[in-house]
Amino acid sequence: KQEVTQIPAALSVPEGENLVLNCSFTDSAIYNLQWFRQDPGKGLTSLLLIQSSQREQTSGRLNASLDKSSGRSTLYIAASQPGDSATYLCAVPLVDGYGQNFVFGPGTRLSVLP
Amino acid sequence: EAGVAQSPRYKIIEKRQSVAFWCNPISGHATLYWYQQILGQGPKLLIQFQNNGVVDDSQLPKDRFSAERLKGVDSTLKIQPAKLEDSAVYLCASSRSGDEQYFGPGTRLTVT
Numbered sequence: 525k526q527e528v529t530q531i532p533a534a535l536s537v538p539e540g541e542n543l544v545l546n547c548s549f550t551d552s553a554i555y556n557l558q559w560f561r562q563d564p565g566k567g568l569t570s571l572l573l574i575q576s577s578q579r580e581q582t583s584g585r586l587n588a589s590l591d592k593s594s595g596r597s598t599l600y601i602a603a604s605q606p607g608d609s610a611t612y613l614c615a616v617p618l619v620d621g622y623g624q625n626f627v628f629g630p631g632t633r634l635s636v637l638p
Numbered sequence: 639e640a641g642v643a644q645s646p647r648y649k650i651i652e653k654r655q656s657v658a659f660w661c662n663p664i665s666g667h668a669t670l671y672w673y674q675q676i677l678g679q680g681p682k683l684l685i686q687f688q689n690n691g692v693v694d695d696s697q698l699p700k701d702r703f704s705a706e707r708l709k710g711v712d713s714t715l716k717i718q719p720a721k722l723e724d725s726a727v728y729l730c731a732s733s734r735s736g737d738e739q740y741f742g743p744g745t746r747l748t749v750t
Contacts, residue, residue: 568731628682
């Protein structure tokens, strides 16, 4: 059974800091890994999708890496801004007997202080 | 392109009542998902459709939850009867090829 964990559960940093969010998964048989952002009371916004054959993806100040063998992914946010405050979730799809099943981590709640 | 649409955005009902949620996915997206997100947790997949067929409903409480996707486009999720523990945000997502997912704004359900 796939389990996804995220560390830390919450993080508070001053504006301008670089930070790293961690995602771990127990079953390495994944097709890809996706990072999402969720603002309070809102749905999820896709940030980055890393295919299993890739090691990292970049979008602006965001960089996500994937190490399938160790079951880990990191999301690096450079020069954090107050607008980055949100909950960040990772999700992995895996194929089981039914089809594709997506498993989410519990999220990291980020607060960037001005 | 238009995003995933969901309605209603908020719903308050009493336990044992029934409720239905509606989702319209992004045009051309064959795969549609319904998730339940309890406060403080990540979303949990309830059901996945490929066109109008069910791919995975292993985590759907079938004694009270039902879902359908008519004509492979819009989908409805129903709860009957509702319980207090069904209070959550219900998220709909769609995907073109079962790969990258796009989420709607969600429906926040409160059962009193």
